[in-house]
Amino acid sequence: MPSTDAPDLRLPYDANILFDAPLRTERLVLRPLAESDRWDVWEYQRLPEVLRYIPWPERTREEGFAHTAKRAGLHRLERDEDALFLAMGLVGEPTTSPDAPDRAHGGDRVVGDIMLRVTSVQHAQLEIGWVVHPGFQGRGLAVEAARAVLGLAFRDLRPHRVHAQLDARNEASARLCERLGMRREATLLEEEYHDGEWEDTAVYGILRREWSAAR
Known part of the structure; x- marks a missing residue:
């Protein structure tokens, strides 16, 4: 039975607080993406395996840094289309940045990032998305990070629904959505044109009451 609870999206939200008090999981530190992360991000942003499923154009290193x-x-999240990005810092993994002040001390390398985006203030809807360096996939890091960010979203921002949109061929991300308790709600046929072909988009979603009940 559909809920009758009125939308209760708690905005504005300023992610700067996560610089001083980042989200911490068993292996990761999650805090706002910083310009100084550009070298680590470039290491996965440029890979064909990543570009296959994310509609990023091929970029030069300078374009990637920008x-x-x-x-x-x-x-800051305040109105429709506002987004923030949290870096996934793998504790103890040396960064690739040649000018990082803590490089000699072992880390933490950014191995991916997580997005939260406001899709509707009026209807209390958020979107979550992620990208992870292929060299660090298969270790459960993405689900570890996404669970933490999904928890932050539902506890602090109180959306009615959080959804994810992904290339329908991306089986790894589909499995991740299912591990997060999200259901496949739709397949949008030939929704985007990318790399010379039309691509289907899979939509997954979870309601706040479902997230709460699972915990």
């Missing part, structure tokens, strides 16, 4: 700087400047 893209990271742009995303690193997004910290």
Whole structure:
């Protein structure tokens, strides 16, 4: 039976608080993406395996650095289309940055990032998305990070629904959605044109009451 609870999306939200008090999981530190993460992000942003499923264009290193700087400047959720990006720092893994002050001390390398985006303030809807360096996939890091961010979203921002949209061929992300308790709600046929072909989009979603009941 559909809920009759009125929308209760708690905005604005400023992610700058996560610089001083990041989310911590068993292996990861999750905090806002920073421009200084550009080297680590470039290591996965440029890979064909990543570009296959994410509609990023091929970029030069300088263009990639600029893209990271742009995303690193997004910290506030207040209105429709606002987004923020959290870096997935793998504790103890040496960063690839040649100028990181803590490189000699072992980490933490950014091996992926998680997005939260407001899709509707009026209807209390958020979107979650992720990208992980292929070299660090298959270790449960993505689900570890996504669970933490999904928890932050439902506890602190109180959306009615969180959804994810992904390339329908991306079986790994589909399995991740299912592990998060999300259901496949739709398949949008030939929804985007990318790399010379039309691609289907899979939509997954979970309601706040479902997330609460699972815990």
